[in-house]
Amino acid sequence: MRPLEFGWxxxxxxxxxxxxxxxxxxxxxxxxxxxxxxxxxxxxxxxxLVPVAGPCWEAWITTAFMAGRSASIRMLVAARPGYVNPVMxxxxxxTFDQLTGGRIAVNLIAGQSEAENAADGIRYGKxxxxxxxxxxxxxxxxxxxxTGPLDWEGRFHTLRGARVIPPPIQQPHPRFYLGGGSHQAWxxxxxxxDVHLFWGDRPDAIALQMAEIRAMARxxxxxxxxxxGMRLQIICRETEQAAWAAAxxxxxGVGEDRSRAVQANIAGSVANQRVQALLRETGGLIAxxxxxxxxxxxxxxxxxxxxxxxxCAAALQRFIDIGxxxxxxxxxxxxxxxTRFARWVRPIxxxxxxxxxxxx
Numbered sequence: 290m291r292p293l294e295f296g297w298x299x300x301x302x303x304x305x306x307x308x309x310x311x312x313x314x315x316x317x318x319x320x321x322x323x324x325x326x327x328x329x330x331x332x333x334x335x336x337x338l339v340p341v342a343g344p345c346w347e348a349w350i351t352t353a354f355m356a357g358r359s360a361s362i363r364m365l366v367a368a369r370p371g372y373v374n375p376v377m378x379x380x381x382x383x384t385f386d387q388l389t390g391g392r393i394a395v396n397l398i399a400g401q402s403e404a405e406n407a408a409d410g411i412r413y414g415k416x417x418x419x420x421x422x423x424x425x426x427x428x429x430x431x432x433x434x435x436t437g438p439l440d441w442e443g444r445f446h447t448l449r450g451a452r453v454i455p456p457p458i459q460q461p462h463p464r465f466y467l468g469g470g471s472h473q474a475w476x477x478x479x480x481x482x483d484v485h486l487f488w489g490d491r492p493d494a495i496a497l498q499m500a501e502i503r504a505m506a507r508x509x510x511x512x513x514x515x516x517x518g519m520r521l522q523i524i525c526r527e528t529e530q531a532a533w534a535a536a537x538x539x540x541x542g543v544g545e546d547r548s549r550a551v552q553a554n555i556a557g558s559v560a561n562q563r564v565q566a567l568l569r570e571t572g573g574l575i576a577x578x579x580x581x582x583x584x585x586x587x588x589x590x591x592x593x594x595x596x597x598x599x600x601c602a603a604a605l606q607r608f609i610d611i612g613x614x615x616x617x618x619x620x621x622x623x624x625x626x627x628t629r630f631a632r633w634v635r636p637i638x639x640x641x642x643x644x645x646x647x648x649x
Contacts, residue, residue: 291516291614293638293645296336296365297329297627298590298619299355301346306535306621308586309542315622317346319354326359328624332631333647336363336394338520338617342589343405349381356389363392365466365617370399370421371411376451379429383457391458397422397467397482400474400558402588419473421445426465426481433462466615468520470560478515479505484615486518488560489592490567491576495519496611518615519608522583522593525601525620525629536580536595539621543586564591578604590619598633605634606641614645 299322304315315321329337337355339348352364364385368378385393399418406413413421424443431439432453441448457463467478468486478485479502487495499517506515524539526532564584567575568591573582575592578600584591594604605616620626639646 290645292647293609293642294335294518294615295333295635296338296615296617297325297332297334297362298338298340298617298623299325299351300619300623301340301348301351302342302344304622305539307538307541309540309544321624322351322355323358324624325627326355326362328627330359330362332627333635334362334618334627335647336365336617338365338396338619339367340589341367341369341398343402343408352393353385356385356392361392363394364389365394365396367396367398368422368425370418370425371413372409375425375428375446376432376448376453378425379432379453382429382463383433383453383455386457386459386463387455391463393459394464394466397426397465397477399477400469400471400560402558416473419471419477423477423480426477430462430481433457466518466617468560470558470563474559475502475505478502479511480509482515484516484518486520486615486617487613488564488590489519489521489575489579489581490563491579492607492611495608495613499612516615517613518617519605519613520590520617521605521619522590523601523618523620523626523630523634524580524593524595525598525626525634527597527633529595529597529600532595532597532600535621536582536593540582540586558588561588561591567592576604590617593620598637601634602637602641605638609638609642 301317303317304321339352341348348366352366356364382393399422424445428441438450438452439448464483465481466484466486467482485502503512506512524532524536526535564581568581568584573580575581578594578596580593580595581591583593594601
């Protein structure tokens with residue numbers, strides 16, 4: 290069995306305990322970033338996901354800055370097709386890898402908002418973006434493992450004598466993560482990812498998807514190389530009643546206008562649409578202690594684990610038991626929730642999964 294790993298999230302557009310009062314009640318900036326990263330490191334989280342949505346601060350600059358202000362946590366930073374030439378991106382990744390002693394992983398994102406793509410001047414449609422991403426990942430892997438200058442003749446890129454200095458510290462190269470619900474995303478995970486991150490769903494649904502993606506990976510000879518994880522929120526309090534009160538506070542005052550805006554922005558995302566469908570079908574509670582209510586207020590990770598420490602640990606354990614080994618979590622406020630997870634939930638999981646988790 291794979292070791293279990295836990296990542297945390299840096300909210301670079303600001304932090305809040307109530308989306309109805311605005312997503313940036315606690316403003317973005319060095320002071321908040323320091324608190325969250327320090328809390329995540331102290332809590333034993335192995336990596337830090339840094340977002341790339343339009344309202345967020347620029348991810349590569351933020352991760353480089355925070356890597357220099359932290360000691361051990363690995364930064365999970367996005368590679369988006371069409372934004373950076375793949376040779377330059379490969380060089381950025383290995384430079385980061387060398388300067389931090391191996392504290393970088395790459396988050397593959399192609400299915401982001403069409404409106405944001407248009408605003409950023411990205412001319413590729415969704416299908417082309419996935420094809421471009423597959424080619425660019427293949428180029429980066431080839432550059433990192435080449436023994437000499439690389440020539441490449443592809444659909445999108447032609448290279449003559451390309452090389453990357455410095456080489457990566459992590460061998461054969463830093464790990465790739467990918468979160469997505471479309472078959473295009475699954476195919477790239479099958480061919481290239483080290484971890485496919487699902488967004489919240491019922492464990493039985495996730496188990497079926499894992500089987501399908503694993504079969505796709507088998508066709509690439511990568512069944513043993515691909516692992517699975519969950520991207521979830523967590524709202525843990527000493528009592529279940531207090532946890533649900535905190536959950537309801539997060540969506541207090543969120544009206545139909547905001548919910549419609551969220552839905553419009555994610556119209557082309559299969560994973561986002563699935564979370565919205567779960568919300569409509571259930572009103573929020575999709576499984577014991579799994580709540581999709583946050584999808585009313587935000588795109589992306591709209592499913593939360595809600596409950597007391599034992600309930601939160603049990604909800605995460607259900608995903609561990611079906612084969613998930615990586616958990617990218619977040620909660621409100623992000624520094625405080627990281628500390629609660631370390632104090633209350635992590636010890637339960639550590640006891641139940643002896644030998645699979647490192648001690649915080």
